[in-house]
Amino acid sequence: MLLYNSPVSGNCYKVRLLLAHLGIPYERRDLDVVDRSNRGAVLAGLNPDLRVPTLVLDDGRPIAESGAILWYFGEGTRFVPEDSYDRAKVLQWMFFEQYSHEPAIAVVRFLVAYSGEPAKHAELIERKTADGYRALVAMEDHLASADGYLVGERLSLADIALYAYTHVADEGGFDMRPYPAIGAWLERIASERGHVPIDA
């Protein structure tokens, strides 16, 4: 099984973190996160959106989109709840992450810490930072009255999906001190048995 990967991408880290928890072995092929010129040649026929992560199963069939890859391996394990309402809530947080959280927090982190030209993107960074804080407020409000995790009382795909970029939001300049419930949740996830860091 082959994961087209980027070492710094939170979207790829989600997949690596779940596969580590599940003890599923795989090979990695790292693609450059700044120079994306070869992505068409490498990923054509595997991922219509030419992004990482893209996973190729042993039989050659590909799966794209971090959320879909998580679901493929998570279904039937402890990371996807058995109750259908709870499953919907896990997907709710995963779609929230891709729509309202990642396009703000991950983009700011990339522009600030990895693009090599943050000054050129100052206006975009400012706007996306405001969007990112809105996403953090939504998480904080929910986690402040939750049972330790985003859905239910144990780690699910929702936590894995949102941990990925939230735990490195500070690299983009986000001040996490006003979000104590998020802070406690991040520590809880990092202390789970089987956890691996983003640079593992």
Add this chain to the structure above:
Amino acid sequence: MLLYNSPVSGNCYKVRLLLAHLGIPYERRDLDVVDRSNRGAVLAGLNPDLRVPTLVLDDGRPIAESGAILWYFGEGTRFVPEDSYDRAKVLQWMFFEQYSHEPAIAVVRFLVAYSGEPAKHAELIERKTADGYRALVAMEDHLASADGYLVGERLSLADIALYAYTHVADEGGFDMRPYPAIGAWLERIASERGHVPIDA
């Protein structure tokens, strides 16, 4: 069951289309798509992201995010495949829609046709239009060699999710003539038994 709805929102239309196919009755409460000032008061406690669609089940439990609502009602029906790989591919297209398609095509349509001030957003419209055409190319390339639908040989949640904004992309100024496979797919979906239009 109550759907917090917007009549022109494709994200809400996805939910209405699936519920129509499934014959599930519900009430609607329409929220204004331009003046969003009351959304916090209406949706607080129901949707951490304060967006429509938000669905409240008969027992009072809410579900947010169109993709999660589709999954909740679609699981166990003909709209979610039984094969786990096919299920992952359905989710792949649903996440693609929310990450790469909707933020371009839906936003352009809104700014051009509904915002009341398209000239003010000319630069954003231009950039998002380019993103939208990239999403259309990805769909066209896939559908040109697919079996009539995005996943497999019958209508799934993937088609419902991507039909919603693709079929009104022309309202945002997108020229759909270069995409004949998309055109045939749109007609196929609209001719499905049980289909309802966005203004139904």
